[in-house]
Amino acid sequence: MTGDRNFILKGNICYSEDVHTLRMVEQGFLICQNGKSAGVFHSIPEQFQDFLLIDCGDKLIIPGLVDLHIHAPQYSFRGLSMDLELLDWLNTNTFPEEARYGDLEYAKKAYQIFAETMKKSGTTRACIFATIHGPATELLMDFMEDTGLKTMVGKVNMDRNSPDYLCEPSAQASEAETLLWLSHTREKYKNVTPILTPRFIPSCTDDLMERLGRLKRKYRLPVQSHLSENLSEIEWVKSLCPSTGCYGEAYDQFGMFGGEEKTVMAHCVYSSEQEIELMKKRGVYVAHCPQSNTNLASGIAPIRAYLNQGLKTGLGTDVAGGSSESIFRAMADAISVSKLRWRLVDSSLKPITFEEAFYLGTMGGGSFFGEAGSFLEGYEFDALILDDSSLSHPQPLNTRERLERFIYLSDDRHIAGKYVEGKRIF
Numbered sequence: 298m299t300g301d302r303n304f305i306l307k308g309n310i311c312y313s314e315d316v317h318t319l320r321m322v323e324q325g326f327l328i329c330q331n332g333k334s335a336g337v338f339h340s341i342p343e344q345f346q347d348f349l350l351i352d353c354g355d356k357l358i359i360p361g362l363v364d365l366h367i368h369a370p371q372y373s374f375r376g377l378s379m380d381l382e383l384l385d386w387l388n389t390n391t392f393p394e395e396a397r398y399g400d401l402e403y404a405k406k407a408y409q410i411f412a413e414t415m416k417k418s419g420t421t422r423a424c425i426f427a428t429i430h431g432p433a434t435e436l437l438m439d440f441m442e443d444t445g446l447k448t449m450v451g452k453v454n455m456d457r458n459s460p461d462y463l464c465e466p467s468a469q470a471s472e473a474e475t476l477l478w479l480s481h482t483r484e485k486y487k488n489v490t491p492i493l494t495p496r497f498i499p500s501c502t503d504d505l506m507e508r509l510g511r512l513k514r515k516y517r518l519p520v521q522s523h524l525s526e527n528l529s530e531i532e533w534v535k536s537l538c539p540s541t542g543c544y545g546e547a548y549d550q551f552g553m554f555g556g557e558e559k560t561v562m563a564h565c566v567y568s569s570e571q572e573i574e575l576m577k578k579r580g581v582y583v584a585h586c587p588q589s590n591t592n593l594a595s596g597i598a599p600i601r602a603y604l605n606q607g608l609k610t611g612l613g614t615d616v617a618g619g620s621s622e623s624i625f626r627a628m629a630d631a632i633s634v635s636k637l638r639w640r641l642v643d644s645s646l647k648p649i650t651f652e653e654a655f656y657l658g659t660m661g662g663g664s665f666f667g668e669a670g671s672f673l674e675g676y677e678f679d680a681l682i683l684d685d686s687s688l689s690h691p692q693p694l695n696t697r698e699r700l701e702r703f704i705y706l707s708d709d710r711h712i713a714g715k716y717v718e719g720k721r722i723f
């Protein structure tokens with residue numbers, strides 16, 4: 298019965314069972330059977346007795362982290378122009394940098410660095426934006442395939458309100474480039490799948506959105522984009538789409554807002570009641586990006602309200618709006634900004650707890666990929682082994698304290714091992 302995807306990890310195991318419940322089993326046994334979790338036990342059940350036992354000592358074992366929103370081509374300029382708001386930051390930094398990915402030599406260098414970074418990080422699954430360039434996007438997918446992480450990668454669509462050097466010449470041309478990219482990538486990989494990626498409403502004509510909506514239905518593709526992030530952006534969308542009741546409806550009118558295929562929308566800082574209702578109805582995911590929303594002074598998303606209302610929610614780093622690719626950092630930031638919102642904006646919405654932040658960065662985002670982000674029986678076996686021995690402390694800490702401290706104090710040097718679907722990444 299033993300094989301490379303049948304084994305047992307022994308250690309201090311922590312995982313979410315639901316949004317409020319963090320289960321911790323000290324010196325427990327986490328069973329991997331055919332790349333899936335067969336559960337967490339205090340002793341090894343009879344039927345798994347002959348599985349290879351890997352003793353992780355006193356280390357922590359948690360589910361892999363999920364990044365629902367990150368821009369690969371922006372990794373190169375993180376930490377720059379963080380005194381600008383969204384629309385100026387896009388024009389000053391983002392668009393000129395993304396234009397360079399028309400050059401495959403440049404894309405190769407930059408995407409190699411990005412893929413190596415993602416491999417070393419705590420992230421096991423991610424939704425990734427590339428640029429408008431089909432060939433460079435395929436190159437990024439090749440690199441991501443080799444990391445062993447499970448990712449969805451999107452060629453970006455932009456056919457209006459964009460600088461000449463980063464604007465597709467027509468809706469038809471954008472669709473044709475998308476189709477060509479899809480034909481190369483839809484069945485090419487084990488770990489990477491394409492995701493439709495209209496940048497946001499201001500950069501896509503109605504004609505383009507209609508074409509993308511048809512592709513979505515024909516090829517049953519998921520969708521990622523941006524929603525209700527910044528006040529000037531929202532005003533702009535209102536003027537571009539005067540007949541829609543909310544920003545989300547501007548996607549929904551073309552069938553590009555959840556439904557049969559999953560959609561994840563980044564930010565949702567200012568979503569109205571109407572927009573929230575529509576997201577619930579269509580099963581649209583929120584990618585909460587607290588560091589980006591702070592860096593670009595976008596605002597603070599009401600995540601407590603979204604959790605109360607049962608919206609599907611996970612975390613995103615939104616590199617380079619966010620300067621760190623760490624979902625541990627996103628968990629800590631999600632807690633911090635929820636406290637500021639509670640203190641300064643709305644005292645009826647309590648800050649989110651550590652348990653909830655941990656859920657968002659694992660199981661909350663993980664469900665975008667199916668059963669991922671937990672060790673409940675049947676979930677994909679994505680796991681991190683955490684070594685906090687160098688984060689020393691004069692007093693003994695319990696497992697929950699060690700985990701909480703880890704999300705605030707660790708970096709990738711403290712990640713001692715990583716598995717995706719039962720395969721060891723490092």
Ligand code: GUN
Nearest residue numbers: 391496497523589615618
């Ligand atoms: N809205 C449209 N494009 C972008 C982008 O690249 N980053 C962020 N944060 N918001 C956007």
Ligand code: FE
Nearest residue numbers: 368523563615
């Ligand atoms: Fe973004």
